[in-house]
Amino acid sequence: MAQKKSKEEVVEEMQKVVEQMRLDDIADNPDSANEYFQCDACGQDAPLAGSIQYGHYRLCNDCVLLAEVGFELKQLTDIQELIDKMEDKRLEADCEFIKQDQLRHAQKVLNEDSLN
Ligand SMILES: [Zn+2]
Numbered sequence: 001m002a003q004k005k006s007k008e009e010v011v012e013e014m015q016k017v018v019e020q021m022r023l024d025d026i027a028d029n030p031d032s033a034n035e036y037f038q039c040d041a042c043g044q045d046a047p048l049a050g051s052i053q054y055g056h057y058r059l060c061n062d063c064v065l066l067a068e069v070g071f072e073l074k075q076l077t078d079i080q081e082l083i084d085k086m087e088d089k090r091l092e093a094d095c096e097f098i099k100q101d102q103l104r105h106a107q108k109v110l111n112e113d114s115l116n
Contacts, residue, residue, distance in 0.1 A: 011065075012073050017066045023049025039063055041083055043090035054079040 003011070025032045027046070032049035039046045039060035046060030052067075053059075057079055059067060063086070070076035 007073060011069055011093070013066045014065055014072065018050065018061060018068060021052070022061050025049040025051075041066070041086040041090070043086075057083060 001032045018095075029049075033047050035048045036045045037051065037058060037060075038044070038050055039051070040057035041059050041063040041064075044060060046062070050061030050064065051058055054067065059079075059082075063082070067076065067079060070082060072094050076082055
């Protein structure tokens with residue numbers, strides 16, 4: 001019987017998977033590390049390497065990690081949910097101060113979550 005993985009284990013495992021995708025992309029096409037696109041989720045300019053096309057959206061390597069962890073933990077049922085959740089972040093992509101603030105908030109939420 002498969003053991004239920006903890007959130008930390010899922011994140012750790014997915015980090016490896018997603019990093020491997022990025023390395024594979026660079027191995028297949030070295031230019032992909034230097035070609036940039038605008039991520040549909042976070043709105044940042046990100047290298048094509050490690051990005052994935054989900055339906056109409058192309059997500060950067062960081063957002064692919066979020067998406068895959070979300071799917072694995074059943075926090076997301078489709079990619080549209082992630083896009084909607086990221087909308088605020090996208091709008092504030094220019095504002096480093098708010099981004100830092102959100103990061104701290106996200107870390108706090110994650111920490112509180114893992115205590116339960
Ligand atoms: Zn992104």
